[in-house]
Amino acid sequence: MTALLEVKDLKVRVEEREILHGLTLTVNAGEVHAIMGPNGSGKSTLSHVIAGKPGYEVTGGEILFKGEDLLEMEPNERAAKGVFLAFQYPVEIPGVATMNFLRTALNAQRKARGESEFSTPDFLKKVREVAKSLNIPQDMLKRGVNVGFSGGEKKRNEILQMALFEPAICILDEMDSGLDIDALRVAADGVNALRSPERAMVVITHYQRLLNYIVPDVVHVMSKGRVVKSGGKELALELEASGYAQFEDAA
């Protein structure tokens, strides 16, 4: 098995406060990992550091992606190499048309990889296909990026981008929050459709229910900035039944 993402003893500070205290996680190609853990345990922090969000100070450890030092790369280089983060809270960008944004992003990634850019008709065709498979109405694509979208619509737009960009690793930060039951199933189908031996998923969630749809190979429990336990999919059921209390002491 080839390791796609290796997080080794990662220590991260935000505004002088250490949030991640030596976190280790290895995700192999073809695997789906779930990360669960109480509020404030550092799950989103980890996802942001992987994506390259400014404002986080890495004080120790490293992150390798396909063996390369991810922390040395600009956020857009990471995206072009196949790192994708579906945000817990996607931002609204007024005045930037969704289609223009999608095309600019897709072509920027392709260009960085030395691939040819999509022509407008090819691009439109691809977006329409993906949108249709995710039950995303066309008029949502005519608005500004996420502008006036409901919470669930924003999440669907994240999944749409993931399907469009076909990244190597998808980090889904609470993609289930805000989605109704039907939308959850459609989004999960979208994620499952992307599962492949070359690709990996890291699914951050609070609810076992999502993991019925996206069945993980490995489940991690995060607490206070560390991975405190890892196991199979049954670990999620255990957590659902007994909560996090047992791990809080361990951390």
Add this chain to the structure above:
Amino acid sequence: MNLALAKNETGRGLSDSFAVARDRLPGTGKVAEARSAAFEAYESVGLPHRRIEDWKYTDLRASMRDVLPLAPAPDEAALKRAAAAVKLQSIRGVRRLALVDGVFVPKLSDLDGLENGVAVATLRGVLESGEATLQAQLLTLDNANPMVALNTAMMTDGVVIQVADGVVRTQPLQIIHVATGTTPAAIFTRSLLRLGKDAGATLIESYIAADGATTYQVHDSLIVAIGDNARLDHVRLVEDAREAFNISSAVITLGARAHFNTFGMTSGAVVSRYQATIAFAGEHSRVETNGVNLLNGRQHADTTLFMDHAVPNCASREVFRAVVDDRGHSVFQGRIIVRPHAQKTDAKMMTRALLLSDEAEADNKPELEIFADDVTCGHGATTGALDESLLFYLRARGLSEKQAQALLIQAFVGEAIESIVNDDLRELAISAAQRWLEARA
């Protein structure tokens, strides 16, 4: 002491050039008298400096130092380069009126098949003819402003457009100012547009440089009279060379139930100032003015608007946006006066500045002078940087820093560009903004 010296030097240098240029300046009698009076008015002050309140942010004495000698009329080679520059800017369905180095060039203009009721003449022609009414209108500008006075003294050419009563759906007219000079020189132009009752027109003013033109000065002015129930749509794009100066003045007067929609964008010139007075002379009229400055390097652009609500029941909206990078400096001075009896005036002014670097600067000076009691007036201003969280979202999707900035800048100025009604003209403004963005990428 230093100031006095500077003024004298500036004054003398120009005195000579005014004397030399004199026989090239059209008009005799009243026109020549007006020129002399204007020149005296200019000379008594010289180039405006920061101690003159109205020029406190734009110190021409420091930046321009001297008024350059009058540009020679373009020769064949210059016209060829002008033609090439004009071609790049040609817009579908627009009637072009070309001023090259301050001289009207019929060969580069579309004068064929003018609609009935639309008349186009040259400033030179009008000043040299005995056309008293037009001449009088061309000489109405106040010498109190030194740069206006200088323009009156030195104006060499321009276009004079008249649209007769009731003539609407006319082809958009573009006055395109092209500078070709490879040696430093100054260009002085003045144009006039008279829009009759119930008439409608679209006017574009573009300022560009031919390949090779670098250090030059544009001194321009525009006089507009919008008749009762008439409508003028106006787009103004300053894309002068990066070392050029552009000092332009405009006076726009609206009759009753008239409508003036104007959009201006400055992305060129090292120092520019657009000073416009918009005066309501009839009731129930409306003005929308939208402005954008796109500045980087050491560019300085000043927009100074004076909205004169002299009569009741008129509305004005001023929306101004600045994007400033590097050591650029954007200035917006917006003065609104609501004169006594101008009840039910509705005047609003909003400015927003986006600073892309620590050294970028944006000054905003609103002035509201309200002498009537039943009015709605307001102004607001914000200054800020690009939103980091939006930038990161875009970058996490693969956009480079410059690309992400470009999308957010486009969105920021896009709201102002949206105000342009005509699709082709909106495209024109979008592509001018695009050129600025591409140049910084």
